[in-house]
Amino acid sequence: EVQLLESGGGLVQPGGSLRLSCAASGFSFSFYGLHWVRQAPGKGLEWLSSIGGSGGRTYYADSVRGRFTISRDNSKNTLYLQMNSLRAEDTAIYYCAKDPTKVADYYFDYWGQGTLVTVSS
């Protein structure tokens, strides 16, 4: 059974940093691309970033490019999102999601339960 478990969310001040983690199990981790998607309170879904199975290719939405960095440790079956220069509008539930392919170019076939990030002073 595919499982994705996010952690690392919490309250952070504007301008601060946070690193999210997503621990994966139930599939051959390095064979699949992974993504981060967020959902502001009461709002819709926003794709943020993707990474290929080998970690060599990364992609970002304009809203986070230059502030967020996606990475993965295939030896630990874990996906990360380093978030810097956080703003109030970054307040959201952050989901990690799995791609059905290695290239992280497709849809999201499995999702974690999400971790809440609140940016506020």
Place this chain on the structure above:
Amino acid sequence: EIVLTQSPGTLSLSPGERATLSCRASQSVSSNFLAWYQQKPGQAPRLLIYGASSRATGVPDRFSGSGSGTDFTLTISRLEPEDFAVYYCQQYGSSPRTFGPGTKVEIK
């Protein structure tokens, strides 16, 4: 960037009725790379349909997807109590991936 518009915003129906949800793209979706997700309150989204019409693993056959180019439809043939939720379409044919704003299917 492809903008997705979903209609209606809210659909009020009774169990057993048929639900028809629309997703319209601002430009043609390459290779009909369009997915549909279901989200219930307090839960993560769940993949229902990919490639416009292929059901994901474990999705009941009362859910079906159709369409091509710029116009796509998710149909729920007979609503079950557990189907009342928000449904999002998403295109992955071009970068950046984008989602529609969602359609809420509520109990009438």
